[in-house]
Amino acid sequence: MKRALIIVALLLPTSSFAEVRPEVYERACKLCHEFGVGSAPKPHDLNDWAPRLGKGMKTLINSVKHGKNSMPPGGMCVGCDDADYQGAIEYMSQRVE
Numbered sequence: 001m002k003r004a005l006i007i008v009a010l011l012l013p014t015s016s017f018a019e020v021r022p023e024v025y026e027r028a029c030k031l032c033h034e035f036g037v038g039s040a041p042k043p044h045d046l047n048d049w050a051p052r053l054g055k056g057m058k059t060l061i062n063s064v065k066h067g068k069n070s071m072p073p074g075g076m077c078v079g080c081d082d083a084d085y086q087g088a089i090e091y092m093s094q095r096v097e
C-alpha cells in the first residue's frame with residue numbers, strides 16, 4: 001500500500017513536489033549564474049535572490065522558460081520541465097549550509 005502511494009505521488013504533476021535539483025543547476029544554469037554573467041542572480045546570494053523570489057515561483061519559472069534579457073529561453077536546459085527549473089531555482093536561492 002505504501003509503495004502504491006509513492007508511485008501515485010511520482011505520477012502527480014511534479015511542481016508541488018519540487019525538490020532541490022543541484023544537478024540541473026550544474027548542467028544548465030551554472031555557466032552564467034555562478035559568476036553573475038550579465039547580472040544573473042548569483043547562487044546562494046540571498047541579496048541577489050530576495051527581490052526575484054518576491055515575484056513568486058511561477059513568474060520565475062516563466063522567466064526561465066521564455067528567457068529574460070541575456071538569459072536565453074530555457075536557460076541552457078534541453079528537456080527541462082517546470083519542476084526541474086523550480087528545483088534549480090530553489091537550489092540557487094538557498095543559503096549554503
Ligand code: HEC
Pocket residue numbers: 024025028029030031032033037038039040041052055059060061063064068069070071072074075076077080085088089
Ligand atoms: C546564458 C546565461 C544564463 C543561463 C544559462 C541561465 N541564466 Fe538565469 N539569468 C541570466 C541572466 C543574465 C539573468 C538576469 C536577467 C535580468 O533580470 O535581466 C537571469 C535571471 C534568472 C532568474 C530571475 C528571473 C526573474 O524574473 O527575475 C531566474 C529564476 C533564473 N535566471 C533561473 C535560471 C535557471 C533555473 C537556469 C538553468 C536552467 C538559468 N537561469 C540559466 C542568465 C542565464
